[in-house]
Amino acid sequence: MITLYHSPQTRSSSIVWLLEELQVPYETRVVGFRRFDGTGAKDPANPHPHGKVPALTDGGDTLFESSAIALYLTDKYRTVRMGPQAGEKGRDEYLSWLAYRPGVMEPALLCRRFGIQHVYGAMGWAPADEVEEALNAHLKGRNYFLGDDFSALDILLGGGIHFMLQAKMMAETPMLKDYTARITARPAFAKMMAA
Ligand SMILES: N[C@@H](CCC(=O)N[C@@H](CS)C(=O)NCC(=O)O)C(=O)O
Structure with a gap:
């Protein structure tokens, strides 16, 4: 099962959008993080090395950085085509x-x-x-x-x-x-x- 380490209205919302487009099952785990206004703290549950969102786990794989997560998901989950594969046009x-x-x-x-x-x-x-x-x-x-x-x-x-x-x-x-x-x-x- 895919687990997205997420906080609403942050960059991890992009990954929610992508997972919805891909129509794959996933769960979200809402974590705290250090906010712009000085509140919040790194959440030890979050595997991101800097406690940022998004991070994602999928079986034994752990990903962080939105672009890396997007590439991983669009390469692996192909029921809905959301990006060209290696060797394809584009x-x-x-x-x-x-x-x-x-x-x-x-x-x-x-x-x-x-x-x-x-x-x-x-x-x-x-x-x-x-x-x-x-x-x-x-x-x-x-x-x-x-x-x-x-x-x-x-x-x-x-x-x-x-x-x-x-x-x-x-x-x-x-x-x-x-x-x-x-x-x-x-x-x-x-x-x-x-x-
Ligand atoms: N380059 C990262 C940026 C992630 C990021 O900075 N997320 C913000 C929330 S929108 C965060 O977690 N900030 C907490 C911090 O900087 O410690 C990505 O694109 O995934």
Whole structure:
């Protein structure tokens, strides 16, 4: 049985959404974590090395980091196709954008939010305005990150864009508005929100 170490309204909600899309049985174990406002503490029940959410166990496997969890789940559970497998068309884009979310998109937008100046050649990500341009350019003319096929990218990056727009951490463009309306209209998104 899959166990998701989770806290509502955090990054682990993306994994709830993904599990709902995949239609695989899972249980959630709600754990505490260190919150932005200084409250909360690491929960010893959580296998994440830093006590962050999400973490996930599946039989003898233990995963942490949202992108790694998403890749593991979409490779292993294939009843619903949520990402191209190794050797399939689109795998290059799939892996690249999965890594882009925690490696580039999040740090860039968070640095801007907290007034941290970008340092070329030192920071492993790009400045936030360039990230916004890249995301808008990539999604132009596409329904989803991979074109016509909804995938885990639309949960990890699309869900992140949805959050960043709501939090006014990204500029809303008509295209991003349409895109996030499209992905959040899915029944699995509603199930995640209800949970
Ligand atoms: N890079 C991680 C980030 C996970 C993360 O920072 N989650 C937040 C909740 S949204 C957390 O657990 N924070 C607690 C802490 O930083 O100790 C991922 O994408 O899974």
